[in-house]
Amino acid sequence: MSNTVHLTINHLPLEVPAGTRIIEAAKMLNIDIPHLCYHPDQTIKAHCRMCMVEVTGQRKLLAACSTVVWEGMEVFTDTKKVYDAQVGVLDLILADHKQNCLSCARNGNCELQKLCRRFNRLLPELPDISSNEPLRIDNPSIVRDPSKCVKCGRCVKVCAEVQGCAALTASNRSGDFKITTAFDLPMDQTDCVLCGQCSLVCPVGAIVEVDNTNDVVRAIQDPRKHVVVQVAPSVRVGLGDEFGMEAGAIVTGKMVTALKMLGFDKVFDTNFSADLTIMEEGSELLDRIKNGGKLPMITSCSPGWVTYMEKQHPELCDNLSTAKSPQGMFGAVVKTYYAQKMGWDPHDIVSVSVMPCTAKKYEASRPELGRDGYRDVDYVLTTRELAKLIRYEGLDLSVLPESEFDSPLGIGSGAGAIFGATGGVMEAALRTAYEVYTGQTLPRLEFEAVRNDVNAIKEATIDLNGTPLKVAIANGLKNAEEIIRRVESGEADYIFIEIMACPGGCIGGGGQPIGTNNAVRDARIKALYELDKSLPLRKSHDNPEIKTIYEEFFGAPLSHRSHELLHTHYHARPKKHDFSHLK
């Protein structure tokens, strides 16, 4: 039995591993077979029929995304029969598509647009039968536009198979067939956690983030406002994709230049508040261990995960670290400590954050993240929205010079940087917890045992100088659910758990550039660990700005003021239908 198969595609011979599908074999010859429902990270759907090809000896055309190659197969991707079939499918999709590219969030970055350009459909032959369903804007993070949906089913897959939320489904059939929520309910009333993974896989503009770019531009143009911005660790290894740079390119300095040119008064680093999070969360962990607090303690920096817990597992509310996320801590610090330092009225500060995440827009709207009638974070932009602003300014990120973050609140350690990768919060916390707990200097900073793969679970036992610490790490909510099962069944007795909602962690977040797939995620994780290695400062508690803020303002971790500003609480979300009255 040989493990490879020989075939030809458009007369070109090639040899591929057995089990390869035609669409992947063609890619090896750099032939891109048109497709809409196929996605490299997903199981086969074979819905859209865009990928049909001709195979010698087969009466019917075959779907290239689902057909496995066989020995001696002769494939043709460009015959008249194939062309007519593909154009037929495309025309049907176009007839049922609200075509307003000029005012569409995906203009210039849309798979349907690309197909139309490729097939050069200058005079589509079918009448317009697109639906008049209105936009669905019912939450701070995600907008759905059913009139643009091509019913490829990618969003349904990612939501069910990666996130385990199954908030989206196909409904009805034939002419009424559509993709929606259960009973067509608003997203926030469903099991949706606003992670935005659906917006990342959607080939068109049918699921996009709520756009806040105009709010930010207007704030910058208002001379009375101090507009400050913080940038999350994962943005600097994702943003380059939008400007044609290779996956995982580290663009920190260029990004800071772009933000300054955009007119932000101060450009700060969320890595700073990631370090602050480690100081609080690490101390909280040691405190819980020492004083018999609730264990396992679970991280709380991923708002998609927090929402999932509040909706599906409210019994875990007390297990979550009370430490706010780095975004939340930053917002609180900017409008208190920094405002005082600068002599600014917090009401005149507009605090913006750039995040790889759509759920962060929701997080910033939580009442716990603000006081005295103002929000700590006024606007959240995704990485994609920042790219839009940079293009608006007429800049090409890839050729900009580099500059430094403003200080204070601009220094972040390597530990803060790796927050963006699955396992990174755990590793950052361990670096600090180890040294605080044992009073000794870590012989080796890298905790390879907690570095995790994309869409995976990892367990490890860390030796805290003689004391074993059982930990677990998961990314993707389906994996999180498995960790919870192990804990609640008594199968595992972890002390500390890190959960990030998005596959790969924040670097794979739902607000990252379109085209983020698992291969790209791997490249970004590597980039963050490289960044960590290249920094002179790699432990949160060594960050001089962190030392200063404790000296000048907070006193010590878990102090009264820390509790007031840097910690929060969680609560069960009301169920759409609650059956407790039946008991």
Add this chain to the structure above:
Amino acid sequence: MKPFTQAADVLDKELAVKIDGIISAHNGDATQLVGILLDVEAAVERHYIPESAAYYVAQKLGVKPTQVYDVISFYTALHDKPRAKFTLEVCNSAPCRVKDSDKLVETLKRLLNLEVGEVTYDGRFSIEKVPCFGACDVSPAVRVNGVVYGHLDSEERILDMLQQLN
């Protein structure tokens, strides 16, 4: 937008008990979802599956609400909006159309002051056109909640049939 679902949709105890019974009759088997939903629909006076009932079924079977909704919206025999207590199903297949089922429809529309697909304001009647239900020998005929009323070839007989429904 959703005329019947505005009022708070809270599952009452009586229906919950009926659903419990239906689910155990199907051995709690989630693969029998379609059969379970058909039985639930039959147990509801307005012949539909209220949202709360669908969520209850999902919770009991350990499946997601989206899966239940997918099934309800896929099958024409299942409904997610209240229907009439008495849906007058008129066959519109060829044998009945030949026996003038069109006139039957027209008469029903006039007597009830109702269009096909609408529900009377009191929620009692609606008219639906459906494919053959095997009453060709007694056509023109209507089927109401599974019972066939045949030979409806005069206004008198139609009125008589309507009066029998309560």
